[in-house]
Amino acid sequence: SQKIEQNSEALNIQEGKTATLTCNYTNYSPAYLQWYRQDPGRGPVFLLLIRENEKEKRKERLKVTFDTTLKQSLFHITASQPADSATYLCALEDDRDDKIIFGKGTRLHILP
Amino acid sequence: ETGVTQSPTHLIKTRGQQVTLRCSSQSGHNTVSWYQQALGQGPQFIFQYYREEENGRGNFPPRFSGLQFPNYSSELNVNALELDDSALYLCASSLSPGTHNEQFFGPGTRLTVL
Numbered sequence: 001s002q003k004i005e006q007n008s009e010a011l012n013i014q015e016g017k018t019a020t021l022t023c024n025y026t027n028y029s030p031a032y033l034q035w036y037r038q039d040p041g042r043g044p045v046f047l048l049l050i051r052e053n054e055k056e057k058r059k060e061r062l063k064v065t066f067d068t069t070l071k072q073s074l075f076h077i078t079a080s081q082p083a084d085s086a087t088y089l090c091a092l093e094d095d096r097d098d099k100i101i102f103g104k105g106t107r108l109h110i111l112p
Numbered sequence: 113e114t115g116v117t118q119s120p121t122h123l124i125k126t127r128g129q130q131v132t133l134r135c136s137s138q139s140g141h142n143t144v145s146w147y148q149q150a151l152g153q154g155p156q157f158i159f160q161y162y163r164e165e166e167n168g169r170g171n172f173p174p175r176f177s178g179l180q181f182p183n184y185s186s187e188l189n190v191n192a193l194e195l196d197d198s199a200l201y202l203c204a205s206s207l208s209p210g211t212h213n214e215q216f217f218g219p220g221t222r223l224t225v226l
Contacts, residue, residue, distance in 0.1 A: 009152075031212070041219075041220075042220070043219050044202070089155075093212075098168065098209075099157050099160075100215070102155045104153055
């Protein structure tokens, strides 16, 4: 069956360190993968999109990698801050029907 | 430029009732997608509307239906409400269909079915 898995339900990281979140998928061959941030009671906010032919993408303190062989994307936040605390969702294209499929998300806590 | 808005913010209904949720898309966007997000889960795709036509549907029963209007705003209707329909309902607008497009989400409508 097709699955998207995001590492552990919650991740605690010390302020200033790099937070690394994982998104693994099986039985998909997406052309794109997206990362969103969601704060409690709010809708998700788009952060980054990476294409299958891109190995890495950066935006300010954010970096995303996409390994189609491992079927994995890593999302990094460098020099993390308490304001980065949120749930981070990965989403990919279901290549069978061009729909977006979301993972469950990882709750990230940056500890001061 | 206004963002995506949704109404109402919260709603409480009883089993068997019907509900209509509303979404105004971001200016210039002709595509609206609806998602259901249960507590602790990621958003689940319900359906998408593009230029007033349904343009794809997820694994939701026919009692979930929608509309898109000429101004690209949209409604989600749910008939015969069940307890499991309790969730945050999100709409998202984008410049056009296609999974490569950034989606702009509204704040959601929290539906509770008793």
